[in-house]
Amino acid sequence: MARSALYLSKSRLISAWQCPKKLHLEKHFPELGKVSRQTEALIEAGHRVGAVAQTLYGGADAVAVRFDFRTMLAETQALIDGGADFPLFEASFRFEGVLVRVDVMLPDAGGWRVIEVKSSTSVKDYHVLDCAIQDWVLRNSGIKVLSVSLAHINNQFIYQGDGNFDGLFLEHDLTDEVRLLEPRVVELLAKARVAVGGPMPEVNVGAHCSSPFACQFSAHCWPHDTRYPIRGLGGNQAKLGEFVALGCRDILDVDENSLTSATQRRIHRVTSKGEAEILDGARGVLTALPYPRYYLDFETIAPAVPFWRGTRPFQAIPVQWSVHIEDESAIRHDEFLDLSGAAPMRALAERLIAVLGDSGPVLMYTNYEQQVLNNLIEICDDLAAPLRAIVARLFDLHPVVRDNYYHPEMLGSWSIKAVLPCIAPHMSYAALDGIQEGTAASEGFLEAIGLADNAAAPPTAARKAELREQLLRYCRFDTEAMVEIVRFFSSMSGERNA
Ligand code: SF4
DSSP: OOGGGOOEEHHHHHHHHHOHHHHHHHHHOGGGOOOOHHHHHHHHHHHHHHHHHHHHHOOTTOEEOOSSHHHHHHHHHHHHHTTOOSOEEEEEEEETTEEEEEEEEEEETTEEEEEEEESSSSOOHHHHHHHHHHHHHHHHTTOOEEEEEEEEEOTTOOOOSTTOOTTSEEEEEOHHHHHHTHHHHHHHHHHHHHHHHSSOOOOOOSGGGTSSSOOTTHHHHSOOSSSSBGGGGOSOHHHHHHHHHTTOOBGGGSOGGGOOOHHHHHHHHHHHHTSOEEOTHHHHHHHTOOSSEEEEEEEEEOOSSOOSTTOOTTOOEEEEEEEEEEOSSOEEEEEEEOOSSSOOHHHHHHHHHHHHOSSSOEEESSTHHHHHHHHHHHHSGGGHHHHHHHHHTEEEHHHHHHHHEEOGGGTTOOSHHHHHHHHOTTOOGGGSSSOOSHHHHHHHHHHHTTOOTTOSSOOOHHHHHHHHHHHHHHHHHHHHHHHHHHHHHHTOOSOSBO
16 A cells, blocks of 8 residues: 555544554454444534634634545645634644644744643543644644643533633643654554554454553454353453463353452353352342332433533433332332423432432442432532432442342343343343433433434424433333342342352
């Protein structure tokens, strides 16, 4: 392949830094990748963050360069040649086949201050490399770069409304670090060219498959065509990669004696046995829980750019709950969901306080509900006392299940979605219509209130009704699942294995 044809974007170079095989697959076999819903949501959040950055950094004379790369390169060149002395957004440059699009360029003292905007909440190693690539291309394109900074989200920023986002970003001057990395940029480019222009690089799986980004080719590269794929052992990914390099594909291919983690040894032991292991502890703990029992689940949103007054970036904001209320003889259900688009937190909190009363354990699965309640206390501080009283009644089912149950089909996960099909095969998240997991629920809520990042228009009434039904069903299913879990373990007669 001719060198001139090897155009590489900055993100492709970062891929090569993470794993040359990843870059090769992105270029030649993108269809083998599976981008997760969470990753797609982050990309969309990044667009929203970028748009806010433009309003903060731009004046009336700012110019945003748009359209395809070829047009952007030409337009940028024309602006620079014309002596631009106003903020530029998305200005695009190319050097040695590397294409970069600069989030923000601010004219200053005959040169430019360059700002890269990220929707993360801190500076990461790869951000510095990212900025170094940008700096290298710009300076070699004849741009006088005075400084290179990274602007990331300030997660302590509290939105006060009226579209005022002053303080949303924290800026770090990385100029010195970036300049030191110049030799590494040149090395990386050489490595990336080989990865793209040569045969598939031979790279074993390992920790790099999930850091700094979850690789979209994980399902392709990690062994997956066995009954108990080795990744189900969990734990140290580098160590698992070593097992794969030795030819292990299935959990049962691994010698149990080579496992040092107690959890991995347990997973291996139960998987080898081929049947669930149930310890006696869960029954005693769960049957001792007094009535009434409340089973609580929240659905949340966590926008990078807040849109409700009093909320922070990425704060998990409850927008919906489901509660099952059980006494000795009956069980009933209550729920909250407001799709008006108005901030629902206060009404949500008041209804929750009323429904949960003042006594009885409030069961949750993992301590996420506790985090959400703490966020709610922050947002509705005048309701802090009754909300703290609820926090004091929380009972986490997760450690009880984790310590007392494992089934080979759980493949190393004690999430409610992994446990439920093993104890209650008649209940399946996969059978739910539409929304089947938390990210989809967040997106569904935002779509229903007309605030989805990718929405071209508000939802129709029919679509909103459909989303309402799916959201209610999904959240209710979570608390039904908890009820089922408690019933399952409470009915065990004390034997160690199912
Ligand atoms: S899954 Fe791992 S080995 Fe495969 S391309 Fe991604 S990072 Fe590289």
